[in-house]
Amino acid sequence: MLMKLNKLLDEQALQRQDPEDRYITDRINWEQYETMLAKIGDAAGYRVTYLDGVLEIMAPSRRPESGKTRIGDLLLIYFVEADINYFPFGSTTLRQEEKSSGIEPDEAYCIGTDKEFPDLAIEVTITSGGINKLEVYRRLNVREVWFWQNQRFSLYYLQEETPVQFVQACGYELIQKSEVLPDLDIELLTECMKNPNSLAAVKEFRQGWRSQL
Numbered sequence: 001m002l003m004k005l006n007k008l009l010d011e012q013a014l015q016r017q018d019p020e021d022r023y024i025t026d027r028i029n030w031e032q033y034e035t036m037l038a039k040i041g042d043a044a045g046y047r048v049t050y051l052d053g054v055l056e057i058m059a060p061s062r063r064p065e066s067g068k069t070r071i072g073d074l075l076l077i078y079f080v081e082a083d084i085n086y087f088p089f090g091s092t093t094l095r096q097e098e099k100s101s102g103i104e105p106d107e108a109y110c111i112g113t114d115k116e117f118p119d120l121a122i123e124v125t126i127t128s129g130g131i132n133k134l135e136v137y138r139r140l141n142v143r144e145v146w147f148w149q150n151q152r153f154s155l156y157y158l159q160e161e162t163p164v165q166f167v168q169a170c171g172y173e174l175i176q177k178s179e180v181l182p183d184l185d186i187e188l189l190t191e192c193m194k195n196p197n198s199l200a201a202v203k204e205f206r207q208g209w210r211s212q213l
Contacts, residue, residue, distance in 0.1 A: 021059040022130055028055040030097050037093060037102075049131045050095070050102040051139075056131045067124040067148055067193070068106035074192055074205050075109070078184055081209050087114040094118070099139040108142075111180055118142055120180045125149040134170040144180045145172065153190055185212065 028036075033050045040046050040057075049056040072088075079086045087110040094117055095102030108118035121142045123133060126149070137145050138158060147154045156172035157179045166173055178184050188208045195201035 022056060022127075023058075024054065024056045024130060026054045028053055030100070033095075033102060047091070047104045047106075048093070048102070049104070049133065049136060050100070051131050051136050052100050054131055058130070068122070070193055070198060070201065071122055071124070071148065072107050073198065073202055074189060075107070077202055077206050078181070078189075078209065081206065082183060084181075085112055086110065087118075089118050094121075094140050094142075096140055101136045101139040103133060103136045103140070120144045120146070120178075122146045122148065132170065134172050138170045138172065144178065146178075148193065151190075151194055153186055155186070185209070 028050070033048075033055060036055065036057075037048060040048060047058045049058075068091075078084070089105070089108035089110070091104050091106060092108065093102060093104050094108070103121075105118075105121040106124045107122040109120045111119045117140050119142070121137055121144075123145065125147050128149075134145060134156060141158070143158050145156045145158075147156075155175045155178055156169060157175045158172050159166055177186060185208065188205060192201040192205040192208070195204060
């Protein structure tokens with residue numbers, strides 16, 4: 001199976017198309033997963049997710065890459081303006097062998113203090129499907145996960161207990177306001193994400209934040 005994945009990568013079978021290229025296979029052990037991570041490296045632009053022996057390799061299109069950059073720019077403004085100590089992970093691979101889970105978020109942050117795993121992970125999604133990323137994040141104990149899809153944010157917060165209504169979302173509750181960043185105006189952030197001009201979006205966000213003080 002690993003030889004097949006190597007062949008796909010060597011032949012550039014996952015070259016970027018629009019919206020996304022995704023390859024999923026199963027019966028991959030942890031050693032094979034780590035070997036694949038090492039082969040792909042940081043420069044290839046692929047995103048690799050692993051859960052219980054199932055491996056997903058995705059080559060995102062330009063749109064999610066642009067989206068993650070825009071979110072990072074706007075949150076940087078927020079952290080500076082709100083005087084919040086933050087520790088960015090970027091697309092660092094988060095993984096834990098004993099939980100049989102690994103993922104590479106588009107953006108991720110620890111808030112207040114640095115930790116082994118982030119408080120907040122952000123996914124920019126064009127198409128749905130594939131491995132259940134909320135389950136991966138739950139196993140890694142990531143408190144909050146945002147999905148940016150179809151020009152809107154969906155925010156999920158991990159509950160300490162898992163009532164019946166949260167089982168389908170792997171123990172996460174769909175929320176309207178961030179628990180990790182409670183003073184952040186998600187509606188303002190969303191409107192600025194829709195602005196096609198990056199510089200104008202940053203200025204709009206900063207002005208909007210300051211007007212709320």
